[in-house]
Amino acid sequence: MADISDHPRETFRISMLLYDARYRSLTIQVVAAMLIMLFLAQLVDNTVTNLAVLGKDISFSFLWSTAGYDINQQIIPFTSQDTHARAALVGILNTLLVAVLGCILATVIGVFAGVLRLSKNWLVARVMTFYVECMRNTPLLIWILIVFAVMTEATPQPRDFREGGTAAMVFADSVAVTNRGVFIPRPIWADGSGIVVAFLILSIIGIFVLRYVARKRQEDTGQQLPVLRLSLAMLIVPVTLAFFAVGRPITLEYPELGGFNFEGGLQVRNSFIALWLALSLYTSAFIAEIVRSGILAVSKGQTEAAFALGMQPNRTMQLIILPQALRVIIPPLISQFLNLTKNSSLALAVGYMDARSTLGGITVNQTGRELEGILLLGIFYLITSLIISSAMNFYNSGVKLKER
Amino acid sequence: MTKTVFIGALAVAGLTAGIASAATLDDVKARGSLKCGSNEGLAGFAAPDANGNWEGFDVSLCRAIAAAVLGDGQAVEFVPLTSQTRFTALAAGEVDVLVRNSTWTFTRDTDLALDFPAINYYDGQGFMVPRALGVSSAAELDGATVCIQTGTTTELNLADYFRANGISYEPVPVATNAEGQQQYLAGACDVYTTDISGLAATRATFEAPGDHVILPEVVSKEPLGPAVRHGDNAWGDIVRWTTHALVAAEEYGVTKANVAELAAAPTDNPEVNRLLGTEGELGAMIGLDADWAVKVLSVAGNYGEIFEANIGESTAVGLARGLNAQWTDGGLMYGGPFR
Numbered sequence: 001m002a003d004i005s006d007h008p009r010e011t012f013r014i015s016m017l018l019y020d021a022r023y024r025s026l027t028i029q030v031v032a033a034m035l036i037m038l039f040l041a042q043l044v045d046n047t048v049t050n051l052a053v054l055g056k057d058i059s060f061s062f063l064w065s066t067a068g069y070d071i072n073q074q075i076i077p078f079t080s081q082d083t084h085a086r087a088a089l090v091g092i093l094n095t096l097l098v099a100v101l102g103c104i105l106a107t108v109i110g111v112f113a114g115v116l117r118l119s120k121n122w123l124v125a126r127v128m129t130f131y132v133e134c135m136r137n138t139p140l141l142i143w144i145l146i147v148f149a150v151m152t153e154a155t156p157q158p159r160d161f162r163e164g165g166t167a168a169m170v171f172a173d174s175v176a177v178t179n180r181g182v183f184i185p186r187p188i189w190a191d192g193s194g195i196v197v198a199f200l201i202l203s204i205i206g207i208f209v210l211r212y213v214a215r216k217r218q219e220d221t222g223q224q225l226p227v228l229r230l231s232l233a234m235l236i237v238p239v240t241l242a243f244f245a246v247g248r249p250i251t252l253e254y255p256e257l258g259g260f261n262f263e264g265g266l267q268v269r270n271s272f273i274a275l276w277l278a279l280s281l282y283t284s285a286f287i288a289e290i291v292r293s294g295i296l297a298v299s300k301g302q303t304e305a306a307f308a309l310g311m312q313p314n315r316t317m318q319l320i321i322l323p324q325a326l327r328v329i330i331p332p333l334i335s336q337f338l339n340l341t342k343n344s345s346l347a348l349a350v351g352y353m354d355a356r357s358t359l360g361g362i363t364v365n366q367t368g369r370e371l372e373g374i375l376l377l378g379i380f381y382l383i384t385s386l387i388i389s390s391a392m393n394f395y396n397s398g399v400k401l402k403e404r
Numbered sequence: 405m406t407k408t409v410f411i412g413a414l415a416v417a418g419l420t421a422g423i424a425s426a427a428t429l430d431d432v433k434a435r436g437s438l439k440c441g442s443n444e445g446l447a448g449f450a451a452p453d454a455n456g457n458w459e460g461f462d463v464s465l466c467r468a469i470a471a472a473v474l475g476d477g478q479a480v481e482f483v484p485l486t487s488q489t490r491f492t493a494l495a496a497g498e499v500d501v502l503v504r505n506s507t508w509t510f511t512r513d514t515d516l517a518l519d520f521p522a523i524n525y526y527d528g529q530g531f532m533v534p535r536a537l538g539v540s541s542a543a544e545l546d547g548a549t550v551c552i553q554t555g556t557t558t559e560l561n562l563a564d565y566f567r568a569n570g571i572s573y574e575p576v577p578v579a580t581n582a583e584g585q586q587q588y589l590a591g592a593c594d595v596y597t598t599d600i601s602g603l604a605a606t607r608a609t610f611e612a613p614g615d616h617v618i619l620p621e622v623v624s625k626e627p628l629g630p631a632v633r634h635g636d637n638a639w640g641d642i643v644r645w646t647t648h649a650l651v652a653a654e655e656y657g658v659t660k661a662n663v664a665e666l667a668a669a670p671t672d673n674p675e676v677n678r679l680l681g682t683e684g685e686l687g688a689m690i691g692l693d694a695d696w697a698v699k700v701l702s703v704a705g706n707y708g709e710i711f712e713a714n715i716g717e718s719t720a721v722g723l724a725r726g727l728n729a730q731w732t733d734g735g736l737m738y739g740g741p742f743r
């Protein structure tokens with residue numbers, strides 16, 4: 001201490017900003033930050049000037065004018081008289097729909113393929129390797145187009161379902177697979193449906209309680225409850241009873257052949273199916289690899305120790321391997337979910353009306369607001385990605401190794 | 405210091421590259437070729453032939469403009485554009501002129517900052533259905549599935565028409581005419597709708613064109629013509645008067661065959677003389693050679709010849725002149741006075 005204070009205090013000189021190691025890194029950072037700001041300012045200024053030269057301004061008022069076009073797949077009602085903002089919302093919901101369903105299906109297939117690739121059965125393991133390599137090494141767009149081509153070229157037209165035609169409905173005449181999509185029965189909710197749904201929700205809560213109780217009991221006494229059978233019973237019995245007690249409020253509307261097309265029922269469009277399947281299959285290959293590496297990351301000693309304690313292979317997987325593997329699996333899984341969501345913008349290729357096709361496609365085209373539209377689209381994908389990754393990070397903090 | 409200079413230089417370079425130069429004429433002359441935004445392939449209007457040479461009704465207009473400016477109808481670089489990308493490409497300066505079945509509308513003319521100097525085809529939107537469907541009028545299309553090209557006036561007209569008539573439909577958006585054709589032929593949509601000229605051109609490429617009918621209803625006005633960027637009036641003038649030269653030449657009987665002869669010496673018709681540059685100085689007024697119109701007409705002849713050769717009744721597309729006949733024959737084609 002005394003040693004330091006003995007030195008005469010150096011006075012600060014400007015040249016020290018450059019030659020003194022204590023200040024140099026700061027100087028460099030400040031200069032770099034200034035240059036970046038300058039560059040960004042130039043970029044914005046440049047864009048505004050150029051747009052002005054073209055006689056265009058930057059304005060978002062187009063969002064409140066009439067869209068004028070129709071959208072086939074709508075989760076919320078939409079007509080051509082609604083605004084561009086609402087059209088964007090319809091597209092956003094379509095993006096979210098395919099992204100959520102895609103993430104679910106991709107995870108299910110991916111976990112299966114990943115686990116099976118480690119199978120001791122030579123054939124199963126090879127088939128899975130083949131699947132994963134095929135999917136991973138071909139562009140996604142090709143898969144989307146392949147599935148779409150199969151769906152439109154290899155399936156019958158609605159008019160082939162007419163009397164004497166070559167096609168027929170399946171599943172007791174309730175489902176029609178056509179080149180315009182798959183028509184399935186649609187539930188009609190009459191008065192009293194709410195009660196049935198309430199029972200369903202209560203049963204699901206009940207199942208969680210049951211699992212908690214069963215776990216506690218096992219930890220305390222070592223006795224196991226038949227959780228699966230009890231859960232299934234809880235899921236089915238009360239809802240069924242309520243359904244009949246209220247007088248069967250939920251009925252199904254079956255698709256029927258009308259003038260040009262099937263009418264009634266629910267149309268699952270080919271564009272949606274193609275995009276959903278292709279996104280799921282493609283991403284599942286990456287998830288399979290993540291799952292496989294996660295499982296392999298758990299040391300073999302863990303399995304051996306579990307076996308030594310007399311654990312069954314499936315319980316070893318469930319209780320020992322998977323919880324540890326999840327720590328390795330979750331972080332890369334997040335980025336796969338993000339990829340899938342962003343890749344859904346390839347929807348354009350098959351005419352699926354997602355946010356890219358409505359806001360970033362038709363709206364931009366009809367209004368000539370390229371910059372504004374694409375900017376909004378970018379912000380939408382950014383926000384969605386941030387929400388997905390924070391949700392997954394939240395889940396990850398639950399499963400990750402807690403160091404004490 | 406050097407870094408700042410570098411960034412500054414970069415920004416300036418970006419600025420100059422970004423601005424679509426106002427003087428398109430100088431650009432074209434300096435480049436030695438015309439960049440013409442065209443269809444990705446629509447038989448009769450714009451499509452490459454077996455040797456990769458572009459040909460068609462719209463292509464001929466591109467070649468005529470190139471001949472007017474550069475004296476060579478072959479000095480054209482065709483840039484195929486989809487209906488979604490065409491106006492952005494034009495605004496960004498990727499093409500000098502857009503001749504791609506584009507409808508002149510209020511919004512495009514004003515808000516999109518484009519100009520449509522002339523109309524080269526008066527069209528309207530129609531519907532095509534397979535004959536087997538037994539439909540004879542668009543009013544019977546309730547519940548039909550309709551293929552439409554996105555980014556077009558077509559999709560807006562379609563929404564208006566069905567709403568005004570209180571009938572429903574299921575739109576199937578497609579990006580290109582080729583995609584629409586494939587979907588329609590696969591039966592994924594009952595109806596294909598676009599400009600009637602486009603329907604006729606598309607049908608002409610079918611294996612069995614006779615199995616498809618174009619319904620009688622015309623649901624919109626589609627004045628199709630070349631488009632340029634708003635603000636470059638000198639260039640707009642060249643495109644306008646090249647188109648008018650083609651139309652006026654038909655009216656005055658100047659054809660590909662006789663243009664050289666008529667241009668050799670002044671004739672009795674002063675209008676023809678001014679058009680062909682044997683009298684007056686019209687060419688110099690728009691920055692072109694005196695014989696610019698001679699070069700224009702030497703490429704593929706006048707408007708009527710171009711029409712007949714590419715989309716007329718003797719071709720597979722088989723369109724009648726209809727609205728596109730000369731005004732003297734009751735049509736709307738009215739070449740401006742050359743004086």
Ligand SMILES: N[C@@H](CCC(=O)N[C@@H](CS)C(=O)NCC(=O)O)C(=O)O
Nearest residue numbers: 444445487506507556557580581602
């Ligand atoms: N005239 C309408 C439609 C233009 C249009 O896209 N036409 C179609 C058929 S007439 C076309 O040219 N398709 C050719 C292609 O997709 O390459 C417009 O300007 O919006």
